[in-house]
Amino acid sequence: xxxxxxxxxxxxxxxxxxxxxxxxxxxxxxxxxxxxxxxxxxxxxxxxxxxxxxxxxxxxxxxxxxxxxxxxxxxxxxxxxxxxxxxxxxxxxxxxxxxxxxxxxxxxxxxxxxxxxxxxxxxxxxxxxxxxxxxxxxxxxxxxxxxxxxxxxxxxxxxxxxxxxxxxxxxxxxxxxxxxxxxxxxxxxxxxxxxxxxxxxxxxxxxxxxxxxxxxxxxxxxxxxxxxxxxxxxxxxxxxxxxxxxxxxxxxxxxxxxxxxxxxxxxxxxxxxxxxxxxxxxxxxxxxxxxxxxxxxxxxxxxxxxxxxxxxxxxxxxxxxxxxxxxxxxxxxxxxxxxxxxxxxxxxxxxxxxxxxxxxxxxxxxxxxxxxxxxxxxxxxxxxxxxxxxxxxxxxxxxxxxxxxxxxxxxxxxxxxxxxxxxxxxxxxxxxxxxxxxxxxxxxxxxxxxxxxxxxxxxxxxxxxxxxxxxxxxxxxxxxxxxxxxxxxxxxxxxxxxxxxxxxxxxxxxxxxxxxxxxxxxxxxxxxxxxxxxxxxxxxxxxxxxxxxxxxxxxxxxxxxxxxxxxxxxxxxxxxxxxxxxxxxxxxxxxxxxxxxxxxxxxxxxxxxxxxxxxxxxxxxxxxxxxxxxxxxxxxxxxxxxxxxxxxxxxxxxxxxxxxxxxxxxxxxxxxxxxxxxxxxxxxxxxxxxxxxxxxxxxxxxxxxxxxxxxxxxxxxxxxxxxxxxxxxxxxxxxxxxxxxxxxxxxxxxxxxxxxxxxxxxxxxxxxxxxxxxxxxxxxxxxxxxxxxxxxxxxxxxxxxxxxxxxxxxxxxxxxxxxxxxxxxxxxxxxxxxxxxxxxxxxxxxxxxxxxxxxxxxxxxxxxxxxxxxxxxxxxxxxxxxxxxxxxxxxxxxxxxxxxxxxxxxxxxxxxxxxxxxxxxxxxxxxxxxxxxxxxxxxxxxxxxxxxxxxxxxxxxxxxxxxxxxxxx
Numbered sequence: 001x002x003x004x005x006x007x008x009x010x011x012x013x014x015x016x017x018x019x020x021x022x023x024x025x026x027x028x029x030x031x032x033x034x035x036x037x038x039x040x041x042x043x044x045x046x047x048x049x050x051x052x053x054x055x056x057x058x059x060x061x062x063x064x065x066x067x068x069x070x071x072x073x074x075x076x077x078x079x080x081x082x083x084x085x086x087x088x089x090x091x092x093x094x095x096x097x098x099x100x101x102x103x104x105x106x107x108x109x110x111x112x113x114x115x116x117x118x119x120x121x122x123x124x125x126x127x128x129x130x131x132x133x134x135x136x137x138x139x140x141x142x143x144x145x146x147x148x149x150x151x152x153x154x155x156x157x158x159x160x161x162x163x164x165x166x167x168x169x170x171x172x173x174x175x176x177x178x179x180x181x182x183x184x185x186x187x188x189x190x191x192x193x194x195x196x197x198x199x200x201x202x203x204x205x206x207x208x209x210x211x212x213x214x215x216x217x218x219x220x221x222x223x224x225x226x227x228x229x230x231x232x233x234x235x236x237x238x239x240x241x242x243x244x245x246x247x248x249x250x251x252x253x254x255x256x257x258x259x260x261x262x263x264x265x266x267x268x269x270x271x272x273x274x275x276x277x278x279x280x281x282x283x284x285x286x287x288x289x290x291x292x293x294x295x296x297x298x299x300x301x302x303x304x305x306x307x308x309x310x311x312x313x314x315x316x317x318x319x320x321x322x323x324x325x326x327x328x329x330x331x332x333x334x335x336x337x338x339x340x341x342x343x344x345x346x347x348x349x350x351x352x353x354x355x356x357x358x359x360x361x362x363x364x365x366x367x368x369x370x371x372x373x374x375x376x377x378x379x380x381x382x383x384x385x386x387x388x389x390x391x392x393x394x395x396x397x398x399x400x401x402x403x404x405x406x407x408x409x410x411x412x413x414x415x416x417x418x419x420x421x422x423x424x425x426x427x428x429x430x431x432x433x434x435x436x437x438x439x440x441x442x443x444x445x446x447x448x449x450x451x452x453x454x455x456x457x458x459x460x461x462x463x464x465x466x467x468x469x470x471x472x473x474x475x476x477x478x479x480x481x482x483x484x485x486x487x488x489x490x491x492x493x494x495x496x497x498x499x500x501x502x503x504x505x506x507x508x509x510x511x512x513x514x515x516x517x518x519x520x521x522x523x524x525x526x527x528x529x530x531x532x533x534x535x536x537x538x539x540x541x542x543x544x545x546x547x548x549x550x551x552x553x554x555x556x557x558x559x560x561x562x563x564x565x566x567x568x569x570x571x572x573x574x575x576x577x578x579x580x581x582x583x584x585x586x587x588x589x590x591x592x593x594x595x596x597x598x599x600x601x602x603x604x605x606x607x608x609x610x611x612x613x614x615x616x617x618x619x620x621x622x623x624x625x626x627x628x629x630x631x632x633x634x635x636x637x638x639x640x641x642x643x644x645x646x647x648x649x650x651x652x653x654x655x656x657x658x659x660x661x662x663x664x665x666x667x668x669x670x671x672x673x674x675x676x677x678x679x680x681x682x683x684x685x686x687x688x689x690x691x692x693x694x695x696x697x698x699x700x701x702x703x704x705x706x707x708x709x710x711x712x713x714x715x716x717x718x719x720x721x722x723x724x725x726x727x728x729x730x731x732x733x734x735x736x737x738x739x740x741x742x743x744x745x746x747x748x749x750x751x752x753x754x755x756x757x758x759x760x761x762x763x764x765x766x767x768x769x770x771x772x773x774x775x776x777x778x779x780x781x782x783x784x785x786x787x788x789x790x791x792x793x794x795x796x797x798x799x800x801x802x803x804x805x806x807x808x809x810x811x812x813x814x815x816x817x818x819x820x821x822x823x824x825x826x827x828x829x830x831x832x833x834x835x836x837x838x839x840x841x842x843x844x845x846x847x848x849x850x851x852x853x854x855x856x857x858x859x860x861x862x863x864x865x866x867x868x869x870x871x872x873x874x875x876x877x878x879x880x881x882x883x884x885x886x887x888x889x890x891x892x893x894x895x896x897x898x899x900x901x902x903x904x905x906x907x908x909x910x911x912x913x914x915x916x917x918x919x920x921x922x923x924x925x926x927x928x929x930x931x932x933x934x935x936x937x938x939x940x941x942x943x944x945x946x947x948x949x950x951x952x953x954x955x956x957x958x959x960x961x962x963x964x965x966x967x968x969x
Contacts, residue, residue: 003040018091018092044059056079057412088121108301110130115129115131116128192311195290201332234292241455350612355381359563369507371510442471445472473503507562508562510557515547516545539584555617571873594611623644642665648666667955669870671953682845696776699746726746726747812843813825814840820868841883841887868886893949919937919941923935
């Protein structure tokens with residue numbers, strides 16, 4: 001506070017001079033003498049005294065050489081990602097009323113998607129809500145959340161620190177405190193996409209009127225090129241590279257003026273900027289008008305390449321289509337390849353962190369690493385790689401006293417434009433099958449080259465931007481050739497002959513977030529591509545996802561010491577389809593860092609569960625594993641991570657990865673595995689029946705009497721013979737641990753073992769059932785079933801493999817998708833259904849002498865549930881699937897039932913579980929004080945049973961820890 005008091009006193013003494021226009025007290029003076037120290041008092045390392053890399057330092061200042069660039073004076077960052085802008089003015093500017101300053105600051109924050117922005121001249125400090133765009137009619141107090149005069153700083157310091165202090169802003173939850181006008185919020189990237197889409201349709205309609213024969217791809221390319229041209233010029237204007245308003249002025253005159261402007265700019269920047277003369281001048285003029293304030297709420301000075309990447313990534317899934325059924329009309333529709341898939345944008349913090357982590361693993365002597373994004377999209381992975389590697393390159397050149405860098409601060413350097421251009425053109429590459437994505441990626445990289453530049457820092461002459469046609473290539477990353485394919489198939493799949501391009505044969509860094517597409521989707525969309533992948537990629541196993549092929553492509557092209565940094569679904573770690581990838585990641589390329597987000601929802605309203613993987617060729621040590629619950633945990637300054645050694649993985653290289661995220665979990669998992677056998681040695685895990693038409697076979701709310709079953713179907717009462725039915729579990733909610741599994745329906749079961757009851761026998765022995773099934777036959781003939789089964793008769797199940805055993809008992813029936821409390825004992829022969837991650841699975845004893853009650857008790861233990869949650873697949877709401885490929889891996893204490901101690905342990909556990917089941921039956925019929933007493937018995941029984949297992953495993957209750965470490969059942 002002493003420093004703050006001195007700062008306030010000094011301003012108070014000099015205030016008349018500072019605010020007087022006669023004394024020419026400049027903005028730069030205000031920043032260095034007052035605002036820099038003020039931010040320092042708030043904890044911000046303005047001068048980067050910590051010596052952090054430029055890519056991750058706290059504060060980015062606009063230096064004096066860039067005054068007039070139109071960019072914010074300060075960018076406050078969280079691990080390299082800007083989260084808050086501070087715009088400075090000199091004290092003679094009254095920021096409480098000056099609308100130009102207020103609109104400028106609000107446009108900065110809104111465009112960047114920040115919750116607030118700070119506007120200050122030290123005399124006043126104002127905080128504006130930037131979750132809504134500024135309107136032309138807004139006054140100075142609209143969206144102003146806080147205002148402090150410098151004389152209020154000391155008294156208001158706790159609140160100022162809570163809003164703007166480094167400790168507060170660095171907290172990933174900081175932005176959630178600003179809920180002002182949340183119901184009105186339109187994120188800037190969403191608003192920009194909406195505006196672009198309106199212009200896309202308007203331009204498309206205009207072009208089609210002039211050229212009704214234009215192709216759909218040609219229309220989309222032309223419209224995108226026009227919009228890129230306009231945005232490019234506006235960004236150059238607001239950065240001071242071109243004169244302010246040059247585009248607006250040219251658009252006000254005849255077409256020839258605009259044409260001459262773009263001819264000059266195209267020659268200067270070596271970019272395709274000349275607009276087509278077929279675009280209506282009035283339409284173009286209207287679009288240009290809306291690219292300037294007050295009609296546009298955006299600041300093109302902070303609308304950087306990353307922002308454009310987010311915008312275009314959202315819009316790439318849509319394209320213009322032409323309806324030629326009458327007069328040609330243009331509409332915006334989803335592209336075919338996205339028609340049946342969720343389209344998601346990788347969060348910016350995730351992109352930045354996985355790229356930075358991969359770069360950190362590159363050897364420092366690799367001064368010119370070759371970088372590839374194998375599914376480039378809008379190019380955001382390449383942009384982050386370029387930022388980080390350009391910083392590293394600049395520091396190396398500075399150490400060598402090169403003239404290709406200039407100093408921007410204490411031990412901070414930037415590449416001069418010519419060296420930055422060369423570094424980009426020679427080292428950064430990408431591939432994408434979407435031509436519009438390729439164009440956007442090239443455009444974004446060119447925009448990035450011009451960031452931090454001014455008209456004075458750029459070289460004179462023409463052709464100053466590089467041609468990136470050979471860097472960002474259009475084609476199918478995964479497919480080389482399709483012999484015998486038709487022209488239509490080739491145009492759809494777009495095989496890419498790598499030798500025809502200047503892409504390097506190998507890379508030091510491969511990054512990206514590849515497409516996720518299931519096997520059935522690949523077959524339906526592009527069968528030739530699917531067949532090619534099957535024949536040419538070794539990591540594709542069973543029901544594979546397309547991302548496996550991309551990862552293999554990247555791994556195969558890593559140089560020795562090269563790194564892979566990708567965001568991919570996390571199911572490869574445990575599912576059988578990931579077996580080949582797990583083997584590969586224990587061979588020549590091994591993980592360095594693996595962040596598994598498990599069931600964290602990182603993509604709003606999307607059920608996509610991912611991990612961030614960094615792996616390096618030649619790496620032989622263990623790796624760091626973490627399970628961040630949010631992006632903030634992952635991208636924060638001190639990310640968690642636990643060292644995983646080879647001994648924590650199974651001896652089988654293809655086995656599932658069940659990994660500890662902390663020391664406590666490591667102790668628990670090690671204890672489970674010690675002297676254990678897999679559950680598969682004691683039981684058979686089997687799926688249930690699959691009728692492919694439960695609506696017909698399952699009889700809900702049946703009434704059983706006199707050997708008949710009556711039920712209502714579609715408003716009509718039917719009756720069938722009880723001998724053709726079996727008790728059935730219809731509602732999974734009735735499966736509960738410590739309870740018997742009771743049927744709540746019946747199912748028509750036309751089988752004896754695997755043999756289908758014949759039509760003759762059905763008609764003779766079960767005429768009522770035959771009449772009912774015959775009435776339903778029309779709805780059953782179109783089912784998805786194998787041809788041999790279809791040949792039998794219309795009432796055969798879709799799959800019959802479970803008919804041989806599904807009514808056997810005793811067995812444990814459990815719900816596949818659960819939280820650890822749905823394991824029941826069936827002692828009556830209940831039939832059950834299953835399918836994928838839904839329905840039930842049953843565990844049938846193998847006659848080893850180990851009781852089912854013992855296994856029920858084992859499955860009831862927290863450590864086992866921890867294992868299953870790591871071994872199974874996550875789903876929304878904290879549910880984890882544990883199907884027939886998961887449950888057999890559960891470690892069971894190895895028992896020798898002829899050994900007295902083992903027999904005592906087994907029998908004690910069995911007795912406790914039997915008692916628990918009995919008490920739950922009694923509880924269902926008890927009332928009053930009887931219920932209280934039984935509930936106490938149940939709790940005590942569970943504790944005794946838990947202690948028996950803990951003693952066996954050599955664990956204590958302290959080892960189990962709190963609920964954030966292990967699941968609470």
